[in-house]
Amino acid sequence: MANSAWSEKVLRLLRRMNNFYLPVSNRENCLRFKIGEAQIGWIPPHVASLLERFPEVFSPPHDGAVSLCHSLDSYEKRSEAMDAVLQTLRQEGSLPCLKGWRDEKYSVMPKFSDPPLMWIERAATCLFGVKQYGVHLNGYTVSSSGEVSMWLARRSPTKQTYPGLLDNVAAGGLSAGFSIKQTLVKECQEEACIPAAIAEKACPVTTVSYTYEDEEGVYAETQFVFDLELPLDFKPIIGDKEVQEFYLLSMDKVKDLLATEDFKPNCAMVVLDFLIRHSFIEPDTVPCYQEFVAGLHQTLE
Amino acid sequence: MANSAWSEKVLRLLRRMNNFYLPVSNRENCLRFKIGEAQIGWIPPHVASLLERFPEVFSPPHDGAVSLCHSLDSYEKRSEAMDAVLQTLRQEGSLPCLKGWRDEKYSVMPKFSDPPLMWIERAATCLFGVKQYGVHLNGYTVSSSGEVSMWLARRSPTKQTYPGLLDNVAAGGLSAGFSIKQTLVKECQEEACIPAAIAEKACPVTTVSYTYEDEEGVYAETQFVFDLELPLDFKPIIGDKEVQEFYLLSMDKVKDLLATEDFKPNCAMVVLDFLIRHSFIEPDTVPCYQEFVAGLHQTLE
Incomplete structure (x- = not known):
């Protein structure tokens, strides 16, 4: 060739x-996903609207960002709360990627050199745009x-x-x-x-x-x-x-x-x-x- | 260590x-430097104000950008016009980098794979932020x-x-x-x-x-x-x-x-x-x- x-x-x-x-991407419509002050991902609009049903886990969108609730103040609490939400969404069956549930825990950190803030099921990482x-x-x-x-x-x-x-x-x-x-x-x-x-x-x-x-x-x-x-x-x-x-x-x-x-x-x-x-x-x-x-x-x- | x-x-x-x-950089105060529709660099404010004296070469700042005048419609015309401006500024002596004039011609193109739009004296590249x-x-x-x-x-x-x-x-x-x-x-x-x-x-x-x-x-x-x-x-x-x-x-x-x-x-x-x-x-x-x-x-x- x-x-x-x-x-x-x-x-x-x-x-x-x-x-x-790219300028034509959906990025502007995505919400930043934050734990405390650190951004750890991007949440697409169709996912953000599903998360509103879990106010004990996600604070309402503010300034273009969704945060995990401050009461979830440890690696274990954050991971368990996130897992419970994802298990619920998985059972409801509206998110195709969760049909590929793998039982593989992925660490979530702002940068690779930072300590992990929680883990998340591998099949769900794209819903939150976590690295x-x-x-x-x-x-x-x-x-x-x-x-x-x-x-x-x-x-x-x-x-x-x-x-x-x-x-x-x-x-x-x-x-x-x-x-x-x-x-x-x-x-x-x-x-x-x-x-x-x-x-x-x-x-x-x-x-x-x-x-x-x-x-x-x-x-x-x-x-x-x-x-x-x-x-x-x-x-x-x-x-x-x-x-x-x-x-x-x-x-x-x-x-x-x-x-x-x-x-x-x-x-x-x-x-x-x-x-x-x-x-x-x-x-x-x-x-x-x-x-x-x-x-x-x-x-x- | x-x-x-x-x-x-x-x-x-x-x-x-x-x-x-970095968020603290001077980038927001710089003007984009364009030839036609293509951006080829960044002009810092102290340089932009000097260029206003050369309206036959640079069109006035518009929408955060300074463009070479459309009448400069060839590689040769653009290179000569730019060189004349730089020789003038060099003689005036207000821009320290031009004291390091090298007589080395650097090609200017939007991307490396594009054909060159003009050449510029090496010592002047930083004044226009050209690659x-x-x-x-x-x-x-x-x-x-x-x-x-x-x-x-x-x-x-x-x-x-x-x-x-x-x-x-x-x-x-x-x-x-x-x-x-x-x-x-x-x-x-x-x-x-x-x-x-x-x-x-x-x-x-x-x-x-x-x-x-x-x-x-x-x-x-x-x-x-x-x-x-x-x-x-x-x-x-x-x-x-x-x-x-x-x-x-x-x-x-x-x-x-x-x-x-x-x-x-x-x-x-x-x-x-x-x-x-x-x-x-x-x-x-x-x-x-x-x-x-x-x-x-x-x-x-």
Whole structure:
């Protein structure tokens, strides 16, 4: 594919994954979600109207913001009150995302370096636009002649989100109580049967951050990215059935696939970042190189 | 130095280099600088008032913006008109930055991928807050046991900007008409006597972007970053007298220096990015890791 057509498609992907920043987004109609003085997310209007029924948990909208009630003055109280509200809404069945309830607790904090203020069920994070953190692994090989290839996974056709699309060889959300590296090693084992002795060698290299909205809510995410050079004789094996197949592909092929609709979008971003860091694309031949880098690291702060 | 004290100092550097984004910045008092419909910079109030004397070049402020007059309808006409204004202001001597006139033509374009709309003298870019592009090289060595060290330069005590501070082994601004890689190879030769045969092997790995203001103007910059593993027996040699000395330092030492005032600030950012990409700092032990990445890639778009 010609560089300009390829670049245009990749830029479109980055814009879609950052559509919450666009002037046409719903951002102005969203309410800031606050605990005390700290903003921890964005609440879309259709969710805000549902929350009015829980005045013991959410104070009424004020100055463009909804706050958790001050009486909820501890991590435990906030988490329990939020969970009770979400269980009620889940039973009522009007919010499709809650049908994907996972029983996975996500920590909520204003910034990653802050102590968590509460936990929230993973499936509900988009209703409050709270930041989600995860890990993604670029698993690659280098042949004796120096040629780089990348392992990619194809998601199971029965997976709840993005069924059948291409994915990084291992990835997962950061649950409350797990370190970043622990999460990475766990996901490597569960999803691709990469033994801990190999997975431990993965190198943290950057983060990829983006914020998008859809009809259900706001997705503000940061992925901690790791690179892992896998032994040439190692083959990932399907672990927890979230994957249907693994492929080892040349970087040219991987680059072409980025401009198709075949990739789970945030995984395409992680791969784009790999292409940049490993000089598979160059700024003199890809004129929007700097817009690529900017689009991979958008944050709302 | 303990990780938390080190992180706090590095975060402070990133905030300073992005102070134009802070709520306390002068941004609200700046006028957008436009050519046609495209914004190409920011004009501080003290500059805007000087431009009123040139109504044949700048249309009067309207809707928070100053535009180049529509009659200047070509690259050449715009560049010549701007140059004439700047030569006048330079002779009057009221703008200190113009005392550092360099006779270096910088291209002005809304985005890097757009065709240039005009050129402007390098020393004047901050008066109009137009984006500047440059190249920076991380020159490093890997010992036989795998230990990484980095070459750093100390700037000459007589250099106009940031005299005596630590710098990357080679760096420079992107002048009109030169490619990014050409600029890098040229700077490698001029500043550190790195022969083209070695410099050509430098790998483009990312960009570092930031916007800061001071009493003179607005500095919106993007640096194209290259990594180059230098041979163990190679030593940079002082080229064009912009450098007084080169040092080969362990990464621990380089990391410590980042938290001092001894580094030219944008070079410290380039080195911080190197530390992240090469896993010398890890997200589990440096909690503001993601804020570091975000601070290295701020853009105004």
